[in-house]
Amino acid sequence: MDYHVKDLALADEGLRLVEWAERDMPVLKLIKERFSREKPLKGIKIGACLHITTETANLARTLKEGGAEVFLCASNPLSTKDEVASALVKHFEIPVFAIRGEDRDTYYAHIKAVLDKEPHLTIDDGADLVSTLHRERPGQADRILGGTEETTTGVIRLRALAKDGLLKYPIIAVNDALTKHLFDNRYGTGQSTVDGILRATNRLLAGSVFVVSGFGWCGKGLAMRARGMGARVVVTEVDPLKALEAVMEGYLVMPMEKAVEIGDFFVTVTGCKGVIRKEHFLKMKDGAIVANSGHFDVEIDLKGLSEITTSVRNIRREVEEYTLVNGKRIYVLSQGRLVNLASAEGHPSAVMDMSFANQALCVEYLIKNQGNLSRDVYSVPAEIDKEIARLKLISMGIEIDTLTPEQERYLSSWEEGT
Structure with missing residues (x-):
């Protein structure tokens, strides 16, 4: 074979x-x-x-x-x-x-x-x-x-x-499929991404500022799990409807250029490229942790990061420390690839x-x-x-109701009203 x-x-x-x-x-x-x-x-x-x-x-x-x-x-x-x-x-x-x-x-x-x-x-x-x-x-x-x-x-x-x-x-x-993105993207990505970050860093999420970039189904799940761990969650978005939904869910919503000044953890889940760029890294706090849970490794601009870096070293398994020209240190997990699979299971x-x-x-x-x-x-x-x-x-051992014949007739008819 x-x-x-x-x-x-x-x-x-x-x-x-x-x-x-x-x-x-x-x-x-x-x-x-x-x-x-x-x-x-x-x-x-x-x-x-x-x-x-x-x-x-x-x-x-x-x-x-x-x-x-x-x-x-x-x-x-x-x-x-x-x-x-x-x-x-x-x-x-x-x-x-x-x-x-x-x-x-x-x-x-x-x-x-x-x-x-x-x-x-x-x-x-x-x-x-x-x-x-x-x-x-x-x-x-x-x-x-x-x-x-x-x-x-x-x-x-x-x-x-x-x-x-x-x-x-x-x-x-x-x-x-509803049975895919409602569960896999939301509950799966939420749990496995947090799992990957914790395995890689062993850092405490409670009390930290956790920035989620993208509020699709994956972002929703990740924000929910990070908040459940005690983090203060910030959402960045380009879609006004998703941004509004995040606000109504109780999350802080702001542009990435503002979020980078306060965030401790950053995770991209957008499906787009160049979400965190060179100008963002320069504004981050010393010790900021950056990860990606979108499919490809293009969401974090690692090329731009390397251009403002004086040295790189592997400090833990799946954790690379970038020392920037301004003296700050940024930690990138799993080379910017899927942190939930590269650092966890x-x-x-x-x-x-x-x-x-x-x-x-x-x-x-x-x-x-x-x-x-x-x-x-x-x-x-x-x-x-x-x-x-x-x-x-x-x-799961769960039973649900079924429609009666009368209910089926009602739902397929236009004649019955008030």
């Missing part, structure tokens, strides 16, 4: 971690059991560019149980769990091309190794797989049946591709259970509807979203 991982000797440890995660992924487990019986993905090759975590391993296992051949590469150089990658290769015979800390050339070589397998479907997290395919292998892209996208940044890129008329196959924006399994259940069912949907979808970015079908929510409630 063709693969490229760090060390197969790590596989047994990885297997234990994968099994531990599966215990908290009941929805995906139910889907895997059905897939094992029905084999709806039989004969399909799937190329996936995802964070190689214990939860991703269970998605890959589910797809394989459905009859698919699955090939995995990393969607971020610092998010790979080497023991998990090894376990997938050794114990589940799923080819993986990913090594934690791989350089840019290796990262893209791994993406191309997956594309070399001629997949019928793609699963992406950030759209690097799809963009590489469209940029370098347009002929191959024409033969793809469909794909899914996991995260906000990737959906933005793919919608831009579709808007330009260049998208060559249908993509389902799994990120936009990413989202809890219970959250990824719903996200990856969406992935599995959307892959099945694409196969069933091949030829019926145009070259565009689609929302997750409502019936899939509701089914995942229903299964999650069942797994």
Whole structure:
């Protein structure tokens, strides 16, 4: 089997971690059991560019149980769990091309190794797989049946591709499912980002000023968790509606140029580039801690930071100290990459259970509807979203009401009024 991982000797440890995660992924487990019986993905090759975590391993296992051949590469150089990658290769015979800390050339070589397998479907997290395919292998892209996208940044890129008329196959924006962004983005990012910051720094959040840049679903979750830890939370935004929402939630809202003067912790979750720039670093307090939980490492302008730096040293695992020309010291976590995955373990399994259940069912949907979808970015079908929510409630032992026939008639009629 063709693969490229760090060390197969790590596989047994990885297997234990994968099994531990599966215990908290009941929805995906139910889907895997059905897939094992029905084999709806039989004969399909799937190329996936995802964070190689214990939860991703269970998605890959589910797809394989459905009859698919699955090939995995990393969607971020610092998010790979080497023991998990090894376990997938050794114990589940799923080819993986990913090594934690791989350089840019290796990262893209791994993406191309997956594309070399001629997949019928793609699963992406950030759209690097799809963009590489469209940029370098347009002929191959024409033969793809469909794909899914996991995260906000990737959906933005793919919608831009579709808007330009260049998208060559249908993509389902799994990120936009209610059972994904309401839970994964909010509760997952909120908890895992705080977890990553604490593991990296061992600093106290209570009483600090914690600046959250971006008040989308990820920002909402992070602000909520930071406030719950006792921090005074400041929000920076460019969208007036989101800024107003943050105000109504009780957060301080101000431009970044003002926030940098008072912040102790800064976290970007915008999906945009250059959010914290050279002029901002110069105004920060000595000892400010800067991290990113957006998908790519472009939100913090590290190039601009280096231009005003006299020295850099690694002071803790995943913590680099930048001494600026004005004598202040700024601490950047995880090289500006996803702090929740680079410094911690990413989202809890219970959250990824719903996200990856969406992935599995959307892959099945694409196969069933091949030829019926145009070259565009689609929302997750409502019936899939509701089914995942229903299964999650069942797994939690929670029952809900159902409409009576009279209520159904009332909701479908225009005749009854006051």
